[in-house]
Amino acid sequence: MRQVDAREWWLWGFAVTVTLMLTVGIVSLTFPGNRLLQNAEWFDLKEWVRGLACLVLLFDIYTVYQQLQIQQIRRELTERNQLFEVITENAADMIAVVDCAGNRLYNSPAYQKVLGYSSEELKLTSSLEQIHPEDQQRVLEAAEKARLTGRGERLEYRIRHKNGTWRVLESVATAIQNEEGQAERLVIVNRDITERKRAEEALAHNALHDALTNLPNRALFLDRVRHVLALSQRHISYKFAVLFIDLDEFKVFNDSLGHAAGDSLLIQIARRLTASIRGIDTFSRSVLTQGTSPVASEASLARLGGDEFTILLEGIRDCGDAVRVAERIQERLAIPFVVEGQEVVTTASIGIAFCALSYTNSEDLVRDAEIAMYRAKREGKARCQVFDNAMHTFAVKRLRLETDLRRALELGEFRVHYQPIVSLKSGKVVGFEALSRWQRPEGLLLPAHFIQIAEETGIILPMNRLLLREACLQLRAWHSQFPCDPPLTMSVNITPKEFAQPDLAAQIGTILVEVGIDPSSIDVEITETIAMADPQRSSLVLSELKTLGVHLSIDDFGTGYSSLSRLQGFPVDNLKIDRTFISKIDTDSETSEIVRIIIMLAHNLGLKVVAEGAETAEQVSLLKRMKCELAQGYFFARPGDHAAAQALLMNTYSLAARPSPILAI
Numbered sequence: 001m002r003q004v005d006a007r008e009w010w011l012w013g014f015a016v017t018v019t020l021m022l023t024v025g026i027v028s029l030t031f032p033g034n035r036l037l038q039n040a041e042w043f044d045l046k047e048w049v050r051g052l053a054c055l056v057l058l059f060d061i062y063t064v065y066q067q068l069q070i071q072q073i074r075r076e077l078t079e080r081n082q083l084f085e086v087i088t089e090n091a092a093d094m095i096a097v098v099d100c101a102g103n104r105l106y107n108s109p110a111y112q113k114v115l116g117y118s119s120e121e122l123k124l125t126s127s128l129e130q131i132h133p134e135d136q137q138r139v140l141e142a143a144e145k146a147r148l149t150g151r152g153e154r155l156e157y158r159i160r161h162k163n164g165t166w167r168v169l170e171s172v173a174t175a176i177q178n179e180e181g182q183a184e185r186l187v188i189v190n191r192d193i194t195e196r197k198r199a200e201e202a203l204a205h206n207a208l209h210d211a212l213t214n215l216p217n218r219a220l221f222l223d224r225v226r227h228v229l230a231l232s233q234r235h236i237s238y239k240f241a242v243l244f245i246d247l248d249e250f251k252v253f254n255d256s257l258g259h260a261a262g263d264s265l266l267i268q269i270a271r272r273l274t275a276s277i278r279g280i281d282t283f284s285r286s287v288l289t290q291g292t293s294p295v296a297s298e299a300s301l302a303r304l305g306g307d308e309f310t311i312l313l314e315g316i317r318d319c320g321d322a323v324r325v326a327e328r329i330q331e332r333l334a335i336p337f338v339v340e341g342q343e344v345v346t347t348a349s350i351g352i353a354f355c356a357l358s359y360t361n362s363e364d365l366v367r368d369a370e371i372a373m374y375r376a377k378r379e380g381k382a383r384c385q386v387f388d389n390a391m392h393t394f395a396v397k398r399l400r401l402e403t404d405l406r407r408a409l410e411l412g413e414f415r416v417h418y419q420p421i422v423s424l425k426s427g428k429v430v431g432f433e434a435l436s437r438w439q440r441p442e443g444l445l446l447p448a449h450f451i452q453i454a455e456e457t458g459i460i461l462p463m464n465r466l467l468l469r470e471a472c473l474q475l476r477a478w479h480s481q482f483p484c485d486p487p488l489t490m491s492v493n494i495t496p497k498e499f500a501q502p503d504l505a506a507q508i509g510t511i512l513v514e515v516g517i518d519p520s521s522i523d524v525e526i527t528e529t530i531a532m533a534d535p536q537r538s539s540l541v542l543s544e545l546k547t548l549g550v551h552l553s554i555d556d557f558g559t560g561y562s563s564l565s566r567l568q569g570f571p572v573d574n575l576k577i578d579r580t581f582i583s584k585i586d587t588d589s590e591t592s593e594i595v596r597i598i599i600m601l602a603h604n605l606g607l608k609v610v611a612e613g614a615e616t617a618e619q620v621s622l623l624k625r626m627k628c629e630l631a632q633g634y635f636f637a638r639p640g641d642h643a644a645a646q647a648l649l650m651n652t653y654s655l656a657a658r659p660s661p662i663l664a665i
Ligand code: C2E
Pocket: 419, 434, 435, 436, 437, 446, 447, 448, 451, 464, 467, 493, 494, 495, 525, 555, 556, 579, 612, 613, 614, 615, 632, 633, 634, 635, 639
């Protein structure tokens, strides 16, 4: 606008000068006393006046043209100003114009909407006044940069709302330069990003905290351990420990009382653990600060998931301090909790990993604390264990086994062995139990060494599907080779993980159909512990299996905590009495009496009884007398491969039947 004004002034000045010059010229030419020119021959006054009139006309045209252009520019500038006004007045972003000294020249109405200040109120304050003291320096630097370069960088800073709260703004400053190219003013566009910031902070918090208890999660815990590990490597005397806490029987509690109750218990436990580590410094003294300040030990708690909590104990003297903390935690947890109006008593197993120079990463410390916790569980729960090298060796061995187990599936190293089930009445093999074996280069491995790991890693699922298919194919072959009435049966075992599969019955059904075997010759064994873990669900799953047409057996009866009456509701056909009872019936009269009663009660419930682990002739004859229908054990045969089982069948069905066959192989 200033340029337009200047141009207009110049035009007017020029016009006045030219007009004056022409006027003076004409006046002097036509002045009566001017004889010099009038007498000159070459001078024709008329011509000169005509010429000057033409010049005036041309000049007028030029002036009008220039004036029209100036008006056009003015109109455009006015329109642009109006547009700017409309935009700034209605923009959600706050637009401010300040001069080089930081004085406010303009604040858009959005300031009132976002920050509560009217433009009159703002005019009374300096542009820095509402900015957070910690951010003022950065704002000044950004303004300076904008002044020097023409455009500042995107900047985030806090500003005080009229109500006293802090808002976060994102702003960009642009300089307005004068003709000399110097920045004269700054136009600053500010956007309120408080909500976005809050959401980002919440996301960042969630990424590092457990949603249920709001405690730090694994990632944050590992990060803390990483820092402490680095500190202990710099200061050799700085000691710390990681405690791994796992509640005993939490799954049972969760399954029986429901997840809401489980969550409530976990929240209470988190609170109690927080309280137990508060004030830990009263009995622990940091080596680093010994002699200077009293104590500098710290403890931080995290929830890794489920019922697993970890504690990082920093600045302790020795492992004894960590054990004392673990014991204190166990004492505190022993006080009953109240969940949904019920008193709940819980215990925890705690594993401790104490810092050592050999540790190079935080994951290893947590892993070792976990290994120690598992040892504490195995040794009877509700106790604490400090990690040692033997545990490490054990864990490494187990890890190797796990890897080998996965590979074994691909390499087809699993074998099925068959142990005959013999009718005590006829002495004939009436069926087999299919048992897994793992063919390793160093020999045949028994299930005791791998079933548990296969179960924990889930390998059991594909493994047992293979076993079932192979056993069914084998049975189909024997059915045609050794036809008998009723046909030979095949028993297969089900682990808790398999039993938890929602489509267990469908999976088994598919294999039976694919192989083309009559389901009634398949006997599915589940232990009473599996059956009783969730009786309602078990009842449902067993009914589904029953619908397939297979037979059902309760395996290892007597090793769980259930009674026959509790099994009454299940649609089972057979009861397999565990070998711990059978092995003593010929030596211990009390056990013998128990077995007799179990057989009697089972018969009353319409169940057939299979005695497991019959090893001696005395045991077999006692079982016969007790009217036990079937038996299985080394007395008849050890589990063997299909050739051994085939030989047995040949013995039973091709030769003349003998009253009491001893079929040891
Ligand atoms: P189980 O189902 O109770 O199987 C019987 C176990 O007792 C077998 O051990 C068998 O070899 C052993 N046994 C049989 N008669 C005698 C005897 O007279 N004396 C002694 N001392 N033992 C006898 P195995 O094959 O080592 O299997 C152990 C357990 O592993 C089985 O117990 C079963 O629960 C599980 N298992 C084995 N194979 C599989 C499988 O393929 N899948 C699943 N889910 N579990 C399996």
